[in-house]
Amino acid sequence: MKGNKINKENINSGNTGNPYLPEIATVKKIIKETPNIVSLQLVIDDEKKRKDFIYEPGQVGQISVFGFGESTFVINSSTSNKDFLQFSIMKAGVNTTAIHNLSEGEKVGLRAPLGNWFPYKEMEGKKIIFVGGGIGLAPLRPLIFYMLENKDKYEKLTLLSAAKTPDDFCFKYDIESWEKSKDIDIISTIDTVCTGWDKEVGLCPNVLEVLKPSPENTIAIVCGPPIMIKYTLEVLDRLEFKEDMIYTTLERRMKCGVGKCGRCNIGEKFVCLDGPVFSLKELNSLSEAFM
Ligand SMILES: Cc1cc2nc3c(=O)[nH]c(=O)nc-3n(C[C@H](O)[C@H](O)[C@H](O)COP(=O)(O)OP(=O)(O)OC[C@H]3O[C@@H](n4cnc5c(N)ncnc54)[C@H](O)[C@@H]3O)c2cc1C
Ligand code: FES
Structure with a gap:
């Protein structure tokens, strides 16, 4: 269950075999959640890729706004919802401000799903x-x-x-x-x-x-x-x-999202591959302080 390493079989992002290539997605709906958080409902433009897209609770995606940057957000819609992918974005800096300035109908880049997920099967009966x-x-x-x-x-x-x-x-x-x-x-x-x-x-x-x-x-x-x-x-x-x-x-600044750039590591673990979901037992075993 844990790990969900990115490889040709499980990457949804583009199905090109190139995890760096974003899919183009359209902003279907924007919801103002709080004074500094908006939710975007995104629809992947390519119909086949949209239908084939699967993800698990806790996985993340990288959203890029052209000309501004790319940043990591949790996919927070229900995994059984096939109509759109929802992300909620708090305004923090350059890219998140650009996301807040988007309008419905505009295009973004999306690399997803990335990372591991909550081990919900192991939690059954609890x-x-x-x-x-x-x-x-x-x-x-x-x-x-x-x-x-x-x-x-x-x-x-x-x-x-x-x-x-x-x-x-x-x-x-x-x-x-x-x-x-x-x-x-x-x-x-x-x-x-x-x-x-x-x-x-x-x-x-x-x-x-x-x-x-x-x-x-x-x-x-x-x-x-x-x-x-x-x-x-x-x-x-x-x-x-x-x-x-x-x-x-865990939230660590990410770049590649696929375990290559070394931006997000804590000791020998990469938050983008081994996380973002961790048990406290795993965190306590890491060599470096995580907070
Ligand atoms: C696994 C993961 C899941 C995340 N999920 C969400 C989410 O669902 N919703 C959401 O709003 N945000 C989420 N974040 C945080 C989000 O990625 C950052 O706020 C975003 O990258 C900031 O981009 P920016 O270009 O606007 O900020 P920048 O202009 O790059 O930086 C502005 C400020 O934000 C800080 N910052 C930048 N990146 C991060 C980061 N990764 N963690 C903490 N501080 C950061 C910088 O230090 C700086 O102070 C997540 C991050 C990770 C790693
Ligand atoms: S973001 Fe590049 S190694 Fe994790």
Whole structure:
């Protein structure tokens, strides 16, 4: 399951055998998620390649805006959705600003899917607690969709979703619909008190500590900014979650995305090939600090 090394058989990007060649894709729809995050729904122009495209929850793609650059984003639509690929982009610098300036109908380059994915088969029969901070919900989104579509295979699903303010929640439309369903428990928290907010208030690790999920047969999957991951992992340690029952995703600056340029390595591991999904056990075994 882990690894998903890029080779001629499994690369979707262009099916040319050349993983550096982007596919041309059209921006079908743009959704304004928060003041600084937009989601793009992309459609690969080549019909055959679009139909043949498969990916797994947690895999990423490289989006290029012509004349600006190329950067890495998680594919966050459901893996069973064949109509488009969704990516959510926080404005950070040159290329992400160029993405924010795109309009529906414009073309981008896309190299995808890249990287490994969450080992969801190995998680069958377990309780899953997802902890997502801000845009950290993006890598969790396709996994939550998969597990909801296969809910009989998982004992219980819980999502702790955190944002600075109510406006900063990504995928509000999903959270609202998941809150109505009985298939997943949703806890939403914001950093500080805000008029009209009647849910949890407090930083994600603090709320998790109060929730006190039992580590018994439970896997915790934590995605978000590095500082949130650091303190959440400390809480999980205090709650006696074992390191092989905790998963997270790493963000390293990437270039080639296929294990050639050496830009993204941590010790002997390449985030673009061996990641971005890692168990805490794997991370603890790496020679270099990862955060
Ligand atoms: C595996 C992976 C998955 C990612 N998924 C998403 C996603 O779903 N949505 C999203 O909005 N972003 C995601 N990112 C981060 C995204 O790739 C960067 O924000 C983007 O590359 C910045 O490009 P830029 O040209 O706008 O920034 P630049 O102009 O190159 O840099 C602007 C600022 O952003 C910082 N930066 C650049 N690249 C990264 C990076 N990879 N990680 C952290 N800081 C960076 C720079 O240090 C600088 O401070 C992901 C990164 C990785 C490695
Ligand atoms: S991005 Fe080039 S080796 Fe990972």
